[in-house]
Amino acid sequence: MVNLIHLARGLRHDTLMQASHSHVQATARDSSHAQQILALRLMQHPATYSDWEQQHSQLMQQVCRQKHFRAQLVRMRVTTMRLIHRRAVFEYLRDRKITGEQRHRYIEMFYGPRDYAESMVLEHGHYMRSWASASCATHIGSEVLRDPAFDEPMIEYEEWYGEYFHLFCDLQLSTRTDQRAKRDRALLPFLKRRAEEARERLVRLS
DSSP states (O other), X not given: OOOHHHHHHOOOHHHHHHHHHHHHHHHHHOTTSTTHHHHHHHHHOHHHHHHHHHHHHHHHHHHHTSSSHHHHHHHHHHHXXXXXXXXXXXXXXXXXXXXXXXXXXXXXXXXXXXXXHHHXXXXXXXXXXXXXXXXXXXXXIIIISOXXXXXXXXXXXXXXXXXXXXXXXXXXXXXXXXHHHHHHHHHHHHHHHHHHHHHHHHHHOO
């Protein structure tokens, strides 16, 4: 349960930022943490860290700007889900090991006909910042606020949204018209609806 002091006073921007900095530093020191390398890379590049810090600060300001604690809590959940969405673009490349012409086509889906190399640099930057902010928001939600939404419900949402997004991108890049492709296209609306329903449950969770 959330400490009653938070209910009375709401969340403070400086508290959220301090918790975020500490989380990134702790992740970079923890050799058993799956994301240690990402945290290390972020901290070893001052310009990248500064860009993330500025963006993350804006996100936390949006959370604290809500007048009531309940609204702040919901905003933190919604912010985390949006960061999961943003992070998914680069994660699809990693998970599917997309290369060659397909990789160019995939990046063009999000960046249009601009320079491919420049787009990849931009996308990796978006991924690094989104990963760091999502990791911090999840840490704050689960370990600081003790919000049950950041346990199984958020894990479930991330998994279900990932399934939908991966299949959506698979179909966008595929030229197949066989029975499997038809089944996948029929499955896509179900996966989308399942993720949307999970999102709504997260927002409403008491």
